[in-house]
């Protein structure tokens with residue numbers, strides 16, 4: 001596995017990739033497997049709760065997301081169903097470092113159809129923050145950023161007030177319980193330090 005550099009919107013060349021509509025994946029091969037494993041590592045070390053392939057410079061429809069014990073790697077994801085009910089929430093993005101968006105509207109619940117990295121069809125039902133993360137990442141695959149979904153005055157720089165005390169995630173965001181022992185320590189640490197980044201659900 002290798003950690004990749006995360007592209008940022010401030011850089012014009014990188015912005016072009018972040019703003020492009022990503023291509024569908026047609027080959028489920030070793031290249032894809034390596035990309036997905038690199039994306040896991042890059043996301044966890046950032047730390048973040050989601051990452052889309054264009055954010056590491058690959059303009060293809062792949063995302064990873066991990067939140068409160070749920071972890072998915074999705075290829076060619078499509079939202080099949082979204083709840084009518086929407087929630088406003090705070091979002092950050094690893095490609096827009098130092099900023100947060102308030103009141104980003106997202107469907108409360110979504111059902112996503114996709115393939116796993118081996119090509120098997122999967123369906124994911126998600127609610128709340130996990131649903132928000134998936135919508136944020138699927139937007140990335142269409143070149144859409146959270147800043148497109150809110151008025152400019154809702155985007156603000158991260159301030160001291162956004163920073164939570166280290167190791168004390170709010171009760172509604174318990175640290176993720178890792179399934180594999182090796183990963184547990186790091187994921188828990190990521191969840192805790194993720195709180196310091198200020199985004200309510202972590203950056204994606």
Ligand code: ZN
Nearest residue numbers: 093094095204
């Ligand atoms: Zn993002």
